[in-house]
Amino acid sequence: MKEFLEFFSFADANVRYVTLGSVLLAGSSAVVGCFTLLRKRALVGDAVAHAVLPGVCLAFILSGTKNPFILLVGAFITGWISLILIDFITSRSRIKEDTAIGLVLSVFFGVGILLLTAIQHSGNAAQSGLDKFLFGKAASLVGEDLIAFSIVAILLLAATILFYKELKLLCFDETFAKTIGFPVRGLELLLTTLTVLAVVVGIQAVGVVLMAAMLITPAAAARFWTDRLGVMLVLAAIIGAFSGVAGAFVSYTAPAMPTGPWIVLIVSMIAILSFALAPNKGWIARILRRRRNKKLILEENLLKLLYHLGEDRQDYTTTRPLQELLDKRAIPAKEAKYGLAKLRAQGYLERSKAGWSLTPEGIKRGRRVVRLHRLWELYLTQYLHLASDHVHEDAETIEHIITPELEQRLLEELNYPELDPHSARIP
Amino acid sequence: MNAFWIILTGSLVASCCSLLGCYLILRRMAMVGDAISHAVLPGIVIAFLLTGSRDSVPMLIGAGLLGVLTTFLIEFFHRYARVQSDAAIGVTFTWLFAIGIILISVFAGQVDLDQDCVLYGEIAYVPLDLWITEGGLSMGPRTVWTLGIVTILILSFIIIGYKELFLTAFDPGYAAAIGVSTSLWYYLLMTAVSLTTVASFESVGAILVVALLVAPPATAYLLTDNFKTMLILSVMLGVVAAITGYYLAVWIDGSIAGAIATVTGIEFMLAFLFSPSRGILISKKLIQPVQH
Structure with missing residues (x-):
């Protein structure tokens, strides 16, 4: 109980950073995840998460610094390329989408690992910490990260609200959207960009593998409670944010516990309970x-x-x-x-x-x-x-x-x- | 000699994965393979905790069980709770992987596994872990033996069950009509995938397993229309990737697993662009006959 009060008084700056960071990350990626889930493309988030790694490494090799902004730009570029490639491979050959996702995911990640290990073996002292991208570092978020998280979270939410109607139509009736003259291709790119943005930022907190869960799981859980998109978005954000706080709390009470996996474990339990217990569905x-x-x-x-x-x-x-x-x-x-x-x-x-x-x-x-x-x-x-x-x-x-x-x-x-x-x- | 053992290990992993991958991509289940390769982690950790050793047999059993459980959970969420199938895959494997990582952190003192190893393995250490008999005779690296046995198992599985696997992949309706149990062969295939994943796990990690499960079969799929040719071709592509990948890794001093995955990607890109029948740079100029 004492720990509970201590944690939720947020007196400790570190607790504040970690909690706020987790909430922003989990909430905003859950919102973007809803759209990818409804477009039946939930797993592309997984591909982007893996494809970010070579971008980070290349940015480091080219710039020679660990400036987070430059690394993020690198991550953003390869993440984006990976999604475009998946689309390109599926549309231009007989390779099916699941194969294309698996292919892009593993090959990009392989390239990333190759570059990362090459950097590590090169003896460059500045490289330490790059591997944080692999497993995340939710427990050691600092004020600087928080600013980046907040900016991206606000961007994502603003874009969602601004283009709510268009994105909704894209998810439910693409053909109709096309016929009434919506720039469907542009909207797809917008959604792709939002997904990549959410992944690039989120990955620093929970790591490559678990990032997929931040996108998919809250959305999948929310889908079971409602048929309205607006409600689903809010619900997914709440589920994500709640797991963020809960995960931060667990790793606060037991410092050996990794925050990211706990966030994922909690959000998964909520999702599985929703699958089982939600009324109607x-x-x-x-x-x-x-x-x-x-x-x-x-x-x-x-x-x-x-x-x-x-x-x-x-x-x-x-x-x-x-x-x-x-x-x-x-x-x-x-x-x-x-x-x-x-x-x-x-x-x-x-x-x-x-x-x-x-x-x-x-x-x-x-x-x-x-x-x-x-x-x-x-x-x-x-x-x-x-x-x-x-x-x-x-x-x-x-x-x-x-x-x-x-x-x-x-x-x-x-x-x-x-x-x-x-x-x-x-x- | 070390190079030989490493390349041999890589080739064995490549052969098992490529063979099974052909079935996975034809069944549109590439991402289920990806999910299994991540989700076996808790099985490995639990087997490790129970037996207290890195002995291969309990790990194979533990992870094999987890692999089947993953498949079962995905099916269950999809069929009974009506979760859409991609979401079912995503939820299941991240959940199990998170449990695995948490188990590793909880028992950090007792589990000699680390997170990096889980993701990209360390094939370079393969030659160091030798199997030495009581007489002091060195029988070569332990991993090679495990992988060799698994490869033989997978090969015999595919040879013995060739007809059933073929039918259930291409025409499940017909297979069911002539009395081949589709779900039995489905779960057998998934067990085989889990076994391969675990056997390859320590040496090459979860991601390379996925690369080898997906990339060589996908490349072969662009090069041929004959299923048997596709099986053989994908094994060859996998082995070539293992050999080239090793030298690429040595050249730029990086992870061998990462390099092998990179080479599989290059192979796919070449086939995608230049495949005689389907390359996008070639087929534009030819009028494709309708194929049945």
């Missing part, structure tokens, strides 16, 4: 929905079955034993019993010693399912000209889905029909 929500649908289908099938049995003699309230139901339609006995009990609890069925019978409510609902089934069969034969022996399977599925509005439209469209294609009466 999450894995668990999906399972529950499937189970609910399955239950609904079982119940409706049982009601339909009882209604069918009653149809022959027009007495829907006769009590029928379970075996009679199972003979008519192959439902696993255990499932059937469960469904019947459920329906009874909802007031659609009554149970006596002899078996099960429909209540007036149950008759109504059973009749509706049968009606929808037959309406749909009729619709398929009349409008799609399917043979009448081909329509049953399809109607079996759709009868559980049709809404009352659709039912009304079907009735109107079919002119309130009396008989279905099998000459059974439509109730």
Whole structure:
């Protein structure tokens, strides 16, 4: 607790720098990451992160200094070239995009490593610290870095806000953007530039490999909570910033811990929890929905079955034993019993010693399912000209889905029909 | 003699990687290979912590398991949680890599692995770690033995499963129809990729593995339409890169792994520009017949 207070009072200048730096970096790259993710090009960030290394080394070799600005320019140039190359290779040969990304990523990095080791072996004393680009140095950020981070973060956010509408269109409907005369090529270059900028700066904090996570993971997590781009951007920025603070806190309490990997670990946990738990899109929500649908289908099938049995003699309230139901339609006995009990609890069925019978409510609902089934069969034969022996399977599925509005439209469209294609009466 | 061992190691890595890479790029899974090569790190560290040695067998097992787990996680996120596939790859491998780095920092005193080695290895040290029998007889570098065995395994895997691997890569629908399990062969292939990655890890690091998995097969892909030729060609390209890369590294006094990756890149660039059938400087002038 003491450490917690100490950390969050931000009395220590170092803590201030590290925290603020991590927040700026993680927040701004998350925003850019949203756009690359939506364009289904999440992994190009990874390629840029690796491709930055030769640029840094070349800048050092050519200029002979470790001036951060010159190194950043070098990094920016090769990062940018790598993205252009990926596009060029994919468009001008039969190499697929994933191969092109892997190729550019590993070859640029290989060149970078070759140059870096050559510099290290050359005995030039000024070189120490260049390898910070490989693994980052989030824990030792200083005021100077912070200024660079803030400038880039503000640039990125400003560009995003300024070109929000254009970028949005680029992500969701490129063709439309082209037809209404947006400079799509220019916007692509803008997005490329923003990505490279985010990577070049971020890489100093978390390193080459983990930079990809700063772009991809918060965006992927945010995507699960919303369908609106604006909300997604804000959410991704918050998730990124939170992980930034949390990572800085962990390495503050345990100084041996590297900040970058902890930021990534935390943001990954948030993402994985989002994949599992997010309402609507999450894995668990999906399972529950499937189970609910399955239950609904079982119940409706049982009601339909009882209604069918009653149809022959027009007495829907006769009590029928379970075996009679199972003979008519192959439902696993255990499932059937469960469904019947459920329906009874909802007031659609009554149970006596002899078996099960429909209540007036149950008759109504059973009749509706049968009606929808037959309406749909009729619709398929009349409008799609399917043979009448081909329509049953399809109607079996759709009868559980049709809404009352659709039912009304079907009735109107079919002119309130009396008989279905099998000459059974439509109730 | 040292040069011989280093080049031999490089060539063995190149052969395994290039062979498997052909399947990866045809299945559009190059980045899954990249992901596996990073994600095996925690497996290596855990195996190291459990056994307390750099013995190859536990490491191979640990990393092999992690490789399969990575593939499984990517599939799981993509299929069940409906994460888009590139994001699933990105999230999975950075997460596992971060765990690996954290494990290394936590057990820094006990783990004789460092971060640089993870990324670009140190093939130059290969000849120093000799396997000396109890009789005092030197059998050559340990890594060469491990890699040799892995190469034989991979080769026999590809020869024995040639038909299945071929079918599942090119026509999974047909493969499934004639009773070849696509997911079984998918996971077998991924296990093979993980094994190769780990065996090559110490000597050449994660990135060179990716370079050799992707670049020689991609180059060969531009040069031929025949799959068998592509396999053989990519192995040859890989071996040439290993030899040239070694001398390039000696010449400019830099990392051998980096130099080999650089050469694979140059090979690709040459094929991209001058390939007789598909080079962008050549094919413009010819009218390409429609190929089936």
